[in-house]
Amino acid sequence: MSEKPGIVIVGASLAGLRGAEALRRGGYDGPLTIVGDEPYGPYDRPPLSKHVLAGELRPEATTLPQLYPLRARWRLGHPAIGLDRPGKSIRLADGSVIPFAKLLIATGARARPWPGEGAGLGGIFTIRGRDDATALRQALTAPPKRVLVIGAGLIGCEAASCCRDLGLPVTMVDPNPTPLARVVGTLVGETLAGCMRRAGVDYRPGAKVLSLAGEGGRVRRAHLQDGGAIETDLVIIALGAVRDTAWLAEGGLMADSGGLTCDGTCRALGRDGEPDPDIYAAGDVARWPNPLYGWKPMTVEHWGNAVEQAAHAAGNMLRPEDPQIYTHLPAFWSSQFGINIKAVGLTDGADSVAIVQGSRAGLRFLAVYGRAGRSIAAVSFDQARWLPAYADRILAGAAFPPILDAIDQSRIETMAPGFPGPRPGPAAKLQPRESAHV
């Protein structure tokens, strides 16, 4: 080797890019290698399930801007498949071995594939990567006779919204009583269900697809748990995400399909529970104890976390003698059915919700969520300008509801948020959280 090992980043998406920029901006001057499993440089995923499906943006237009000179060596199209901790190197699928002084794992997540019968049929899509979106966009222009969306999380709802904008017949099937039930609860979810129905989506809550059946290798219908069937020639699977971490677990790190476990400073933990001083993680793959939520280990699959955690991990990589704890208030946005939905905080465990600005009937409101008398999250439907004030109160753990003297507030009524119970089945604790943004 002609040069000494430097920093290697595995993952060439948003977190990998922003982590690399933070390293250079922070003064790192050594060798920097960025490894990615896709053949593309870093691109932005949120538009894939919106404007790319709608045909308003070319998939390649989503390439992310580089904001700082990286002087990086890119190894794109080569997934990392092996980790040698004692030897301090990783192995790529093409057999090459890359030594590292420090490693940043930012491999993200991938769409959970259809787990049931019929998975191999043509006409079944997920939305996570640029190629997924390109293939789905192509198929939507055919056009299909009826699109079936399985899963009413953020990606499923955005896809359904796009398909209706394209004038395509859409059926959406989900086991919960409303869309986004696990994210916003059924009280707020019911408002979205109304928008969805008015937009012409054949929405089937409380329903489950058991299997997909085809003819000539292409999907033709979905069989439901209640014995019914839906004729469809294009199925979008929107069942959240899983993480490819087997190579990290085999390499001796504490990792499973739910993420790579880290300490509070983004250092990956070995199987013995000790942090590895030279291996860090950021973005969708990183499961770290968030001090904002009682140090509960969590992964946050949102754009803002990829940006912030990557920069934070980079800072700790550069100053290991003074590692800083990563504290993060999760946030996301989504646009669907003409509404801008934004959220801050986590609704997990919420026991109450109040509409504190606007009204559900007017389709413009801000809902704030409480747990044991504290404000823990807020969700906005076209009321984004109120959100920062609520984010501050949530960060401070303010009493619920946190703001009572705004000039246009009507009487605040506390209601039950209506979150569904735990997912059924023995695998419940292994189920990934609802995926947010691709």
Next chain:
Amino acid sequence: MRVVVDLNRCQGYAQCCYAAPEAFELRGHEILFYDPAPPEEARPRIERARLACPVRAISVEPAALAGEDAP
């Protein structure tokens, strides 16, 4: 050229839409639709949009970096 908007930060003030209407568009009450890959000749207007944003949500790839450092 490459542009990205932090839509967590965006509050729909629409100043970018006045500065570069061909690249930024507000839909409904506050959905921002933007072109992440506008033509290089739009750079002065895109740059004005970036500077006009009251919540500093717009990031633009510097001209010097475009292409040069790309993978």
